[in-house]
Amino acid sequence: xxxxxxxxxxxTELEGAILRATWDELAEVGYARLTMExxxxxxxxxxxxxxRRWPNRVELVLSAIRHRWSSIVDDLPDTGSVRGDVLxxxxxxxxxxxxxxxxxxxxxxxxxxxxRVNFIHVLEDAMATILERGAERGEVxxxxxxxxxxRLPTDLIRHELLLRHRVVDESTLxxxxxxxxxxxxxxx
Amino acid sequence: xxxxxxxxxxxTELEGAILRATWDELAEVGYARLTMExxxxxxxxxxxxxxRRWPNRVELVLSAIRHRWSSIVDDLPDTGSVRGDVLxxxxxxxxxxxxxxxxxxxxxxxxxxxxRVNFIHVLEDAMATILERGAERGEVxxxxxxxxxxRLPTDLIRHELLLRHRVVDESTLxxxxxxxxxxxxxxx
DNA sequence: TCCAATAGGAGACGGCATGTCTCTTACTCC
DNA sequence: GGAGTAAGAGACATGCCGTCTCCTATTGGA
Numbered sequence: 001x002x003x004x005x006x007x008x009x010x011x012t013e014l015e016g017a018i019l020r021a022t023w024d025e026l027a028e029v030g031y032a033r034l035t036m037e038x039x040x041x042x043x044x045x046x047x048x049x050x051x052r053r054w055p056n057r058v059e060l061v062l063s064a065i066r067h068r069w070s071s072i073v074d075d076l077p078d079t080g081s082v083r084g085d086v087l088x089x090x091x092x093x094x095x096x097x098x099x100x101x102x103x104x105x106x107x108x109x110x111x112x113x114x115x116r117v118n119f120i121h122v123l124e125d126a127m128a129t130i131l132e133r134g135a136e137r138g139e140v141x142x143x144x145x146x147x148x149x150x151r152l153p154t155d156l157i158r159h160e161l162l163l164r165h166r167v168v169d170e171s172t173l174x175x176x177x178x179x180x181x182x183x184x185x186x187x188x
Numbered sequence: 189x190x191x192x193x194x195x196x197x198x199x200t201e202l203e204g205a206i207l208r209a210t211w212d213e214l215a216e217v218g219y220a221r222l223t224m225e226x227x228x229x230x231x232x233x234x235x236x237x238x239x240r241r242w243p244n245r246v247e248l249v250l251s252a253i254r255h256r257w258s259s260i261v262d263d264l265p266d267t268g269s270v271r272g273d274v275l276x277x278x279x280x281x282x283x284x285x286x287x288x289x290x291x292x293x294x295x296x297x298x299x300x301x302x303x304r305v306n307f308i309h310v311l312e313d314a315m316a317t318i319l320e321r322g323a324e325r326g327e328v329x330x331x332x333x334x335x336x337x338x339r340l341p342t343d344l345i346r347h348e349l350l351l352r353h354r355v356v357d358e359s360t361l362x363x364x365x366x367x368x369x370x371x372x373x374x375x376x
Numbered sequence: 377t378c379c380a381a382t383a384g385g386a387g388a389c390g391g392c393a394t395g396t397c398t399c400t401t402a403c404t405c406c
Numbered sequence: 407g408g409a410g411t412a413a414g415a416g417a418c419a420t421g422c423c424g425t426c427t428c429c430t431a432t433t434g435g436a
Contacts, residue, residue, distance in 0.1 A: 008402050008413055032298075035393060046414050051395065106298040109351070110220065110291060120352070146367055159347045163297070164308065179334055183375060184368060196384055196431050223422060234385050239424065 009045075018043045018050065022064035026100075031061065031107035058112045061104070072096060073126040082134035082185065086153050086177055089126060093157050094168045105162055123154045131185075140185045149184050153177060197233075206231045206238065210252035214288075219249065219295035246300040249292070260284060261314040270322035270373065274341050274365055277314060281345050282356045293350055311342045319373075328373045337372050341365060 021043035077088035209231035265276035
């Protein structure tokens with residue numbers, strides 16, 4: 001045949017294209033109106049190819065998110081103070097959230113029930129490390145810090161972003177850290 | 189015509205029946221799979237009757253919730269201590285949540301963003317009153333309590349219930365109150 | 377008391393997305 | 407170079423949405 005030979009993508013290459021298409025579709029129409037058909041069309045493939053890899057919308061979208069972003073804490077901040085480190089983590093959460101379609105998280109939350117390990121567990125580990133380093137510097141009395149206190153900053157940011165739908169600015173972050181979190185790290 | 193005369197319900201009576209049917213449907217299939225057709229069938233009426241009153245699913249369900257429950261704080265607790273009052277409020281939140289289909293809140297939150305008024309604002313007012321009474325008893329230094337601190341208990345419960353999907357037991361409540369909230373009411 | 381206006385009950389309809397299936401054809405690996 | 411695999415394309419049954427239309431029970435006003 002003369003002219004264009006329709007190259008047929010496979011495996012990783014195809015998968016990458018689909019995940020990119022998914023993300024683009026998300027950005028364009030949001031999560032609520034993202035359809036398998038839309039993604040397939042945009043990726044230039046058929047629905048069956050999607051369903052061969054992911055059982056449903058939620059899983060596809062979760063893959064797309066993971067594909068686009070590595071872990072939010074793959075490089076831990078080390079500013080020299082607990083305050084700086086925690087603010088850094090919170091800023092990352094806010095920044096990442098800002099780059100998502102507004103209904104993405106709540107949509108996934110509704111359909112799949114749980115926030116995946118990525119979103120919560122990883123942050124807990126990061127906080128643990130930050131607090132240990134703080135303890136070595138004498139900033140923190142580790143025995144006074146319960147797990148719930150440790151996740152206070154991230155929990156509150158999450159609450160603010162997802163349940164209150166607030167724009168979280170710098171002053172919100174410092175409020176949480178200075179008025180709430182830091183005082184609890186060194187009880188009287 | 190001999191025998192059963194098909195009484196035709198109207199106005200308030202019909203509306204009540206629909207709202208009850210909506211709640212039953214919610215309890216049975218959850219929010220995600222609640223359909224207008226299902227509600228209409230259960231109420232023994234047609235879809236048009238629903239659409240005449242509510243523009244869509246969300247509004248119908250919101251009405252059903254309001255129809256079933258009055259405000260969570262229409263009678264403020266007054267146990268004689270801030271600790272008791274706050275625990276009481278938190279227990280109410282947990283109790284009410286337990287009586288809801290698991291996906292109800294997140295579903296509505298996703299689709300309409302409404303409900304924040306009921307679920308957040310009302311509780312803030314209640315907390316304000318509780319704290320003022322606490323201040324009169326000398327339990328609380330009001331000048332140290334920022335709005336964000338005041339809503340800490342309710343925010344954390346909400347986070348636990350809606351984002352972490354945890355079963356919130358008594359020990360969770362006392363942890364939040366004793367380890368986090370009360371210490372912040374009387375800084376050193 | 378009767379009649380016109382209103383609203384209920386029932387269901388058809390077009391539209392759209394889901395998830396399954398089938399078919400042909402390009403590619404890959406042995 | 408040939409068998410097996412998976413891509414591309416689209417038909418299909420299903421389900422729900424929101425709108426429309428029909429007919430009839432009920433009601434409030436003349």
